[in-house]
Amino acid sequence: MKSIDRIAIFGAGAMGAAYAGLFTDNSDMRVFFAARGDRFARLDGAIINVNGSDYKISVVHPDRVDRPFDLVLVTLKHHHLTEPALKDINALTGPDTLILSVMNGLESEKLIGHVCGHEKIVPAIAVGIDAVHQNNCFTFANPGKIIFGNDPALSNADDIDRLERIKMALARHRGINLQSSDIDQWMEMLNTLSPDGKTSMLQDMEAKRKTEVEIFGGAVEVMGKEDAIPTPVNSTFLNLIRVMESNQ
Ligand SMILES: NC(=O)C1=CN([C@@H]2O[C@H](COP(=O)(O)OP(=O)(O)OC[C@H]3O[C@@H](n4cnc5c(N)ncnc54)[C@H](OP(=O)(O)O)[C@@H]3O)[C@@H](O)[C@H]2O)C=CC1
């Protein structure tokens, strides 16, 4: 496998800055943020502070990529994954690029894979990190971990076949038998997060930004309806957050 020397981070928010700091401190990789327009202007030459240390991360414009990156780390919010953003992610890649999305939800790998090529996607999820973003200051008490997975259903298939396999994958996903020990493990992980930290969603609420609630609670509600499984507690929290968002 080709070595990873250059990494582009797409989304210089709480997670993007945390990983930019971690990669800069713990590897020889050259770390870049990728952005265009006002974001490029804001980030280019800027000093960001992560856990008390200053970093000046180079910034690449998607229209001015001289050679593909070895790794693209996607750290956007779900609603940022628009067609133009997906095109910009694609502009950072070449045939040997790996793409790692640490975004929450079930959709980002599919959307990015559709535009950039499913074969480039390394399926993964970030857990236990508690990254907070305030202006150019970023903090996290725990780096957490990235858990790598593999979904063979999403690679090497034509579109129709892939669609069927995605449906199969979803069925398999719903067939997973969650045990109470899984919930215990999740509670243990939550207990490792900083008491002074804020979830990504709380940060969005406080900043009066759109939240990702529709891909979390919204997705559970849709699946519950489809499978005729009542999800009243989920619906209560979902509707509370929807009302809070609409009152902003
Ligand atoms: N925060 C956490 O601890 C954790 C977060 N996650 C997940 O990770 C993902 C990222 O979360 P988080 O880092 O908190 O989110 P943030 O909102 O802090 O960061 C998202 C960043 O993406 C930038 N962005 C949006 N659109 C574009 C674009 N077109 N081009 C370049 N940059 C863009 C935003 O820029 P701008 O500010 O200019 O709009 C923002 O800086 C989410 O899916 C979240 O659920 C998962 C585990 C933990």
Ligand SMILES: CC(C)(CO)C(=O)C(=O)O
């Ligand atoms: C689970 C949690 C709270 C931290 O990993 C998270 O994913 C978030 O802040 O969005």
